[in-house]
Amino acid sequence: MSDTRATTQTVRYRERLWVPWWWTLPAAVLAALIALEVNQAVSALPNWVSFVVLFGVAGAVLSWFSKVELRVVARPGGGTELWIGGAHLPTSAIARTAEVPRTAKTAALGRQLDPAAYVVHRAWVGPMVLVVLDDPDDPTPYWLISTRHPDRVLAALQD
Template sequence: MAFALATVISLEINKGVPSIPRWIPYATLFVVAAGALLWLGRVEIRVTAGDGGAELWAGEAHLPVTVISRSADIPRSAKSAALGRQLDPAAFVVHRGWVGPLVLVVLNDADDPTPYWLVSSRHPEQVLSALRS
């Protein structure tokens, strides 16, 4: 979709400004579209161990593993229900539409109003095994 939009805008620029070389709008907008797609798709999920204990990271957000009461993977078939009518408005959600499964991490922290995290992951079994170890 991003490259189709870049093509349409490049065609319009070529029609509106015929004095510039025809390839410049295409080259510029395709680089912009590729950069936008890479930036939007960048969510890293990792479990780290440090001085303060292990933490779950989803993008820039992080969570101590000690406040996790349970975790599970949500398959692609249950994704629409988990993000739709069953979604708690206070939940922390990192969703990427092109990534099928989700990881559900339920919190047990009296100081945090967030009941759970719901994060897109291509490999939920690896995230869950890292959390359990």
């Protein structure tokens, strides 16, 4: 999607699937431990270099984990699309939608999961949204998407 096209769309719902803020503490501790090990192994390297590099790596990894964005956008010519990362789906291809609560997530991702389904699962996000497709040309039976606010996603898809 180009930037010019993005400005002509109305965003009904937007959510970035960030990692929990408290993950920064274990990431920092792990980076510090590895930096200490590197400092002990490589005495020619200034002590601060390994800390700067590894804290940067830890931040980059957490940022990469959080890069997925869920959006529901209205197109200017009419119609609504569901975007998750780079994939998008017009609502005209949706047969029905449902919320998958945190308690049912294990079953939805376990033996009941269709191998042809499109899944965007983030373990740190509790609930999910199930989007069943009604497109005979698409081999994907449904989308299963992590979201913190499934009620808002479903409301945005219904408008």
